[in-house]
Amino acid sequence: MENYDTQIVFTIFSVPINWTIVSTWIVMAVLVLLALLAKKGISANGKTSRVQTAMEAIVLGMRDQIKEMSNDDPIKYLPLVGTFFLFIAMANILSIFPWFKIPTSSLSTTGAFAFAVLLAIPYYGIKNAGIKGYLKKYTEPTIFLLPMNVLSDFTSTLAMAIRLFGNMCSGVIIGSILMLLVPFILPLPMTILGLFSGFIQAYIFSVLTIIFVSAVSPVQKDETLINVRNS
Amino acid sequence: MDMMAIIGAASAFSAAICIAIGGFASCVGEGYAAANGLSAMAQQPDEAGTISRTTFVCMAICETGAIYCFVVAMILIFANPFWTQAVSLAAK
Numbered sequence: 001m002e003n004y005d006t007q008i009v010f011t012i013f014s015v016p017i018n019w020t021i022v023s024t025w026i027v028m029a030v031l032v033l034l035a036l037l038a039k040k041g042i043s044a045n046g047k048t049s050r051v052q053t054a055m056e057a058i059v060l061g062m063r064d065q066i067k068e069m070s071n072d073d074p075i076k077y078l079p080l081v082g083t084f085f086l087f088i089a090m091a092n093i094l095s096i097f098p099w100f101k102i103p104t105s106s107l108s109t110t111g112a113f114a115f116a117v118l119l120a121i122p123y124y125g126i127k128n129a130g131i132k133g134y135l136k137k138y139t140e141p142t143i144f145l146l147p148m149n150v151l152s153d154f155t156s157t158l159a160m161a162i163r164l165f166g167n168m169c170s171g172v173i174i175g176s177i178l179m180l181l182v183p184f185i186l187p188l189p190m191t192i193l194g195l196f197s198g199f200i201q202a203y204i205f206s207v208l209t210i211i212f213v214s215a216v217s218p219v220q221k222d223e224t225l226i227n228v229r230n231s
Numbered sequence: 232m233d234m235m236a237i238i239g240a241a242s243a244f245s246a247a248i249c250i251a252i253g254g255f256a257s258c259v260g261e262g263y264a265a266a267n268g269l270s271a272m273a274q275q276p277d278e279a280g281t282i283s284r285t286t287f288v289c290m291a292i293c294e295t296g297a298i299y300c301f302v303v304a305m306i307l308i309f310a311n312p313f314w315t316q317a318v319s320l321a322a323k
Binding site: 068069159162163165166167169170173200201203204207208211 | 281284287288291294295298299301302305
């Protein structure tokens with residue numbers, strides 16, 4: 001198996017830097033460079049550059065999707081969800097370069113993503129509905145399901161990590177096996193399929209993040225009605 | 232047959248069985264999800280955006296089982312804990 005975590009590129013002050021970290025840095029550098037390009041010559045009125053128009057289209061598209069799915073102010077979720085989508089999609093685009101080691105095919109990268117989602121669930125839950133409303137989510141339908149509800153937060157985020165890792169890793173392995181067997185032409189359709197499924201995975205990771213993070217919706221309007229019924 | 236041969240054969244065979252059953256079952260499930268999503272889209276073309284989004288997410292969730300099987304098969308083939316233990320026992 002091509003394990004990029006054990007392939008050391010160089011060491012800084014006796015700290016080994018493996019390929020996963022280096023390719024993560026490359027993806028980050030490309031994203032920052034594109035953002036700087038779009039920022040250059042930005043203006044509210046007048047002529048907009050092509051890069052700026054493209055960036056605006058991407059961000060607006062993401063915002064509309066988030067708004068549809070969360071039924072909430074999209075700006076609240078855009079920083080987290082949009083970063084996940086852009087990072088995974090950019091890593092996927094860069095994987096068409098043969099020397100590029102795609103960082104999401106390492107379990108440490110996807111595990112870090114899932115950990116961020118795990119931390120974001122209580123953050124947005126408390127932000128949306130307060131501590132009381134957030135904790136109430138765990139005692140729904142009955143209090144006896146409390147352990148299951150707590151456990152489901154961990155298992156669903158772990159499943160997200162394993163899903164992204166498995167999809168990317170299987171693409172890399174299929175590509176390298178086909179390169180050994182049939183080095184001409186046949187790897188090309190598999191690469192196209194890998195690009196397609198990589199974008200689907202980026203989309204799905206973002207959608208699942210929105211679903212988990214916005215599970216506790218902002219204070220409901222009919223909450224007083226429920227309280228009256230319970231008392 | 233010595234110990235190493237048994238461990239190797241059992242690992243290879245169980246990896247094959249794992250990916251076969253897991254891949255088969257989750258592909259059938261995913262096919263059902265896609266078919267129902269497509270027929271829903273054919274009935275209500277106006278709602279195609281929402282339906283396709285939900286279908287994609289459902290298919291990804293169905294795919295999780297196959298991905299687990301893939302990871303287990305990869306562990307059995309490339310990072311087999313039983314094999315490493317047998318090697319370290321034999322080295323003693």
